[in-house]
Amino acid sequence: MAEAPKKILIIGGGYGGLKVALGLQRQYKGNATITLISKHDYHYQTTLLHKVAIGTLSARKARIYYRKVLDLHKVHFIKDKIKQLCPKENKVIGNGGAYAYDILVIALGFKPNNFGVKGVDKYTYTLSSLNAALKLDKNIENKFKEYVHTKNPRDLQVIVCGTGFTGIEFTAELATQLDELCLICGIPREIPKVTCIGRSAHILPVFNDHLAKTAENKLEALGVEILSNACIKEIKEGEVIIECGGKTQSVYGNTILWSAGVKGSDIVEKSEIPNKNGRIAVNAQLQCKDFNNIYVVGDCAVAANKDAIHAPTAQLSAQMGDYVAELLCAKLEGREFSKPFAFNHRGTVCSIGHTDGVGIVYHKNVKGELAAFMKNTIENKWLYSIGGFNMVFKKGQFRYRTSN
Numbered sequence: 001m002a003e004a005p006k007k008i009l010i011i012g013g014g015y016g017g018l019k020v021a022l023g024l025q026r027q028y029k030g031n032a033t034i035t036l037i038s039k040h041d042y043h044y045q046t047t048l049l050h051k052v053a054i055g056t057l058s059a060r061k062a063r064i065y066y067r068k069v070l071d072l073h074k075v076h077f078i079k080d081k082i083k084q085l086c087p088k089e090n091k092v093i094g095n096g097g098a099y100a101y102d103i104l105v106i107a108l109g110f111k112p113n114n115f116g117v118k119g120v121d122k123y124t125y126t127l128s129s130l131n132a133a134l135k136l137d138k139n140i141e142n143k144f145k146e147y148v149h150t151k152n153p154r155d156l157q158v159i160v161c162g163t164g165f166t167g168i169e170f171t172a173e174l175a176t177q178l179d180e181l182c183l184i185c186g187i188p189r190e191i192p193k194v195t196c197i198g199r200s201a202h203i204l205p206v207f208n209d210h211l212a213k214t215a216e217n218k219l220e221a222l223g224v225e226i227l228s229n230a231c232i233k234e235i236k237e238g239e240v241i242i243e244c245g246g247k248t249q250s251v252y253g254n255t256i257l258w259s260a261g262v263k264g265s266d267i268v269e270k271s272e273i274p275n276k277n278g279r280i281a282v283n284a285q286l287q288c289k290d291f292n293n294i295y296v297v298g299d300c301a302v303a304a305n306k307d308a309i310h311a312p313t314a315q316l317s318a319q320m321g322d323y324v325a326e327l328l329c330a331k332l333e334g335r336e337f338s339k340p341f342a343f344n345h346r347g348t349v350c351s352i353g354h355t356d357g358v359g360i361v362y363h364k365n366v367k368g369e370l371a372a373f374m375k376n377t378i379e380n381k382w383l384y385s386i387g388g389f390n391m392v393f394k395k396g397q398f399r400y401r402t403s404n
Contacts, residue, residue, distance in 0.1 A: 017107030023325020163198030
C-alpha cells in the first residue's frame with residue numbers, strides 16, 4: 001500500500017513563511033501536500049509600513065496577493081486566522097476549523113511588546129500590520145484636516161516611543177512630509193512637532209556612535225526633538241510620562257506611536273510549546289527542540305547557538321525561510337541534510353525619508369542618497385525574489401517615482 005502524501009503546513013505568510021512556500025514551490029518535485037495559511041489574502045513588507053502610515057505608500061501598492069505569487073497547483077493557500085496550536089495532536093485550529101499536518105512550519109511573526117507600561121495598549125498606535133499603519137495614517141490626515149476647526153496644537157504634536165528602526169523611519173518620513181502637509185492644510189509650519197523618546201544614549205543603538213549621531217543630526221535638521229536616556233513610566237491620553245536624569249516629566253501630543261520593541265506571536269505564547277514571550281528555542285536546523293516535526297522561522301524563533309542570535313529582521317526571516325525550504329525538500333526526498341542554518345548579514349539601512357538614510361552594507365558605512373538607494377535596492381530585491389522583474393516594476397521603490 002502506497003504511503004499517503006506528507007502534509008506540510010506553513011502558518012504565517014510574512015517574510016519567512018512566504019519564502020518557505022516559494023522555496024518548496026520551486027524546488028520540490030514530489031507529491032507532498034503543501035499548504036500556506038495566513039489571516040490576510042496578501043503579504044506586505046513590514047519594512048515599509050512607516051510609509052503607509054504617512055501616506056507616501058498606498059495600500060494598493062503595499063499589498064502583494066498570495067494567489068498571484070503562488071502556483072496554486074503546487075501550494076494550497078487558505079485565508080484563516082490561527083487560534084491554537086496542538087502539537088501533541090499534530091494539528092492547528094483556526095476560525096475555519098482544524099488543520100492536520102505531518103510537518104509544521106511556524107512563521108506567525110511578531111506582536112508589539114508593551115513591557116508592562118501602563119496605558120500602551122489603550123492610548124497608542126503601532127506599526128504591527130498594514131491595517132494598523134492605515135489606521136495611523138487616517139488619524140494623522142484627520143488631525144491636520146480638522147485643525148482649521150479644532151485649533152488644538154496638540155493635535156499636531158506626535159510622540160514616537162522608541163528609537164529603533166521602526167520609530168526612526170516613521171519619525172523621519174513624517175518630518176519630511178510636514179512642509180507639504182502644512183501647505184495643503186494652511187497650517188503655520190512652527191505648530192506641528194515631532195518628539196522621539198528612547199532609552200538609549202543614542203538613537204538606532206544597533207549602529208555605531210558615528211552613524212547614530214549622523215542620523216540624529218539629520219532628524220534634528222528636520223525639526224525633530226530627541227529625548228535620549230529616557231524611561232517611559234506611563235502613557236495617558238495625549239501624554240507620555242518619562243523619567244529622565246532622575247526627574248519625572250510629561251511630553252504632550254495627541255498622536256502617540258509605540259515602537260519600543262516586539263515579541264513573538266501571542267498564539268505561540270499561549271501554546272503548550274515551551275517558549276519565552278512567544279518565541280521558541282530551536283536547534284541549528286531551526287527545529288523545535290520539543291517537537292521534531294515543527295520548524296520555526298522569523299520572529300517566533302530563538303536560535304540555540306549564541307553565535308546565531310540576531311535581532312529579528314526581514315533579512316533574517318527570509319534567509320530562515322530559504323533554509324527551511326531547502327531542508328524540507330531534502331527531508332521529503334529522503335536525502336541527507338546536515339547543514340546548519342547560518343545567517344549571512346549583508347547589512348542594514350535605516351531610511352531618513354525617501355532620499356536619505358544611514359546604514360551599514362557589507363561592513364561599510366553608508367549615508368545620504370547612497371544609503372537611500374541601497375534601502376530601495378534591498379526592498380526591490382525582496383520583490384524580485386518573490387515575483388521577478390514584473391513585481392519590481394509594479395511594486396518597487398525608486399528614487400524619482402512616487403510610491404503611490
